Amino acid sequence: MEQNDRLIPVHLLSGFLGSGKTTLLTRMLDYYKEQGMKPAVIMNELGDTNLDGQLLGEEVPMAEMLSGCICCSIRGDLGMEISMLIDEHQPDVLFIESTGAANPMETLDGVTEAALYKPIDLRSVITVVDGPELLARSRSGKGRTFKLMQEQIRCATVLLLNKADKLEPEQLVEAQQLLGDVNPHVPATATVRCAIDDWSWLERAMSSKAPRTIRETDSHEHERAEQQTHDHGHHHHHSHDHVMVVTHYWKGPISSEDFEELLQRLPDNIYRAKGIVTFTDAPSRFLFQYAYRESDFMRIEPQGKVNDVAVFIGEHFEKDWLLRELEKLEKPEQS
Numbered sequence: 001m002e003q004n005d006r007l008i009p010v011h012l013l014s015g016f017l018g019s020g021k022t023t024l025l026t027r028m029l030d031y032y033k034e035q036g037m038k039p040a041v042i043m044n045e046l047g048d049t050n051l052d053g054q055l056l057g058e059e060v061p062m063a064e065m066l067s068g069c070i071c072c073s074i075r076g077d078l079g080m081e082i083s084m085l086i087d088e089h090q091p092d093v094l095f096i097e098s099t100g101a102a103n104p105m106e107t108l109d110g111v112t113e114a115a116l117y118k119p120i121d122l123r124s125v126i127t128v129v130d131g132p133e134l135l136a137r138s139r140s141g142k143g144r145t146f147k148l149m150q151e152q153i154r155c156a157t158v159l160l161l162n163k164a165d166k167l168e169p170e171q172l173v174e175a176q177q178l179l180g181d182v183n184p185h186v187p188a189t190a191t192v193r194c195a196i197d198d199w200s201w202l203e204r205a206m207s208s209k210a211p212r213t214i215r216e217t218d219s220h221e222h223e224r225a226e227q228q229t230h231d232h233g234h235h236h237h238h239s240h241d242h243v244m245v246v247t248h249y250w251k252g253p254i255s256s257e258d259f260e261e262l263l264q265r266l267p268d269n270i271y272r273a274k275g276i277v278t279f280t281d282a283p284s285r286f287l288f289q290y291a292y293r294e295s296d297f298m299r300i301e302p303q304g305k306v307n308d309v310a311v312f313i314g315e316h317f318e319k320d321w322l323l324r325e326l327e328k329l330e331k332p333e334q335s
C-alpha cells in the first residue's frame with residue numbers, strides 16, 4: 001500500500017427488519033454531507049428490489065446487493081463490491097446496511113475481505129434495536145428470530161434502543177436491562193427515530209477505549225431514559241469494544257517463522273485472521289487464513305494490485321499488544 005493512501009472509515013449497520021436502519025442511515029448521511037464530505041452506501045436486500053435506496057437521494061453513491069444476504073449467499077461479493085464502489089466514487093466514508101436477517105459476525109468477515117484490495121478501517125458495528133419488538137420477542141420465547149436479534153445486539157459496538165416513543169417508562173427499563181444482559185459492554189442509547197445529538201463517535205476508531213455513551217436528541221422527553229442509559233453505562237465500564245477488528249497494512253516483508261510463531265501465540269479471543277503477506281524467506285506472496293487456532297498458507301500471484309495486509313477479528317483483545325507484536329515482526333532486530 002502506498003504510504004499516502006488514507007484509510008476509509010467503514011460503518012456496518014445491523015438491526016432487525018423495520019427497526020429503523022434506513023432512518024438512521026439518512027441521519028448519518030446528512031451529518032457527513034453537512035461537513036462537505038462524501039459518504040457512500042452499500043445496501044443489501046434479500047429481494048430483488050431496493051425500496052429504501054430510493055430514500056437516500058441521488059447524490060449519494062450507492063451499490064445495491066440484491067437477491068441474497070451479504071452474511072451468507074453473497075458474502076464473497078461484498079469485498080469486491082466495496083472495492084469497486086471506492087474505485088468509482090472515492091468516498092470519504094462508507095456505510096453498509098445489511099438485511100435484517102444478517103448475522104453481523106458473518107458480515108464482518110465479508111467486509112474485512114475488502115481490506116485486501118482497499119485501505120479500509122472498520123469503525124463500528126451499529127445495531128438498531130426495535131424496542132417494542134425486542135420486548136415482544138423476549139416474552140414469546142426463544143425462537144430463531146429472537147436468537148438472531150440477540151446476536152445482532154451482542155456484536156454491536158454502538159447500540160440504539162429505537163422507537164422509545166412506543167415504550168412506557170417501565171418497558172424502557174426492561175428493554176435496557178435486556179440489552180445490558182446480552183451486551184454488557186456497550187451502553188444502549190434510547191432514541192426516537194434514531195435522533196442523536198452528537199455524532200462525534202462516528203469519527204472514533206473502533207478500538208477507542210472510552211465508553212461510547214451517546215446523547216439522544218429531544219432529551220426532556222426522554223431524560224429519564226437517558227439517566228438510565230447513563231447509569232447502565234457506569235455499571236459496565238468497558239475498556240475494549242466487544243467485537244474488534246484490527247486491520248494492519250504491512251510495511252514490508254516479514255519472517256515466515258516469526259509470523260507462524262505469533263499466530264500460535266494469539267490469544268483465544270482472537271478467533272479469525274486473514275490476509276496477504278510477503279515473507280523475507282520465501283519467493284512468493286501468501287494468502288493466509290487463521291481460524292480457531294488453525295492456520296493455513298497458500299501461495300498466490302495476484303493479478304492487479306492487492307495490499308499486503310492482515311485482518312484480525314475477535315472479542316475484547318488487546319489491540320495495542322497485537323499492534324506491537326506486528327511491528328516487532330517488521331523490525332525484528334530492534335525487539
Ligand SMILES: Nc1nc2c(ncn2[C@@H]2O[C@H](COP(=O)(O)OP(=O)(O)OP(=O)(O)O)[C@@H](O)[C@H]2O)c(=O)[nH]1
Nearest residue numbers: 017018019020021022023100162163164192193194
Ligand atoms: N414510532 C416510531 N417509528 C419509527 C421510529 N423509527 C423508525 N420508525 C418507523 O419505522 C419504520 C421502519 O423504519 P426504517 O428506517 O425503514 O427501518 P429499516 O430497519 O430500514 O427497515 P427494513 O429496511 O425493512 O429492514 C418506518 O415507518 C419509520 O418511520 C421510532 O423511533 N418510533
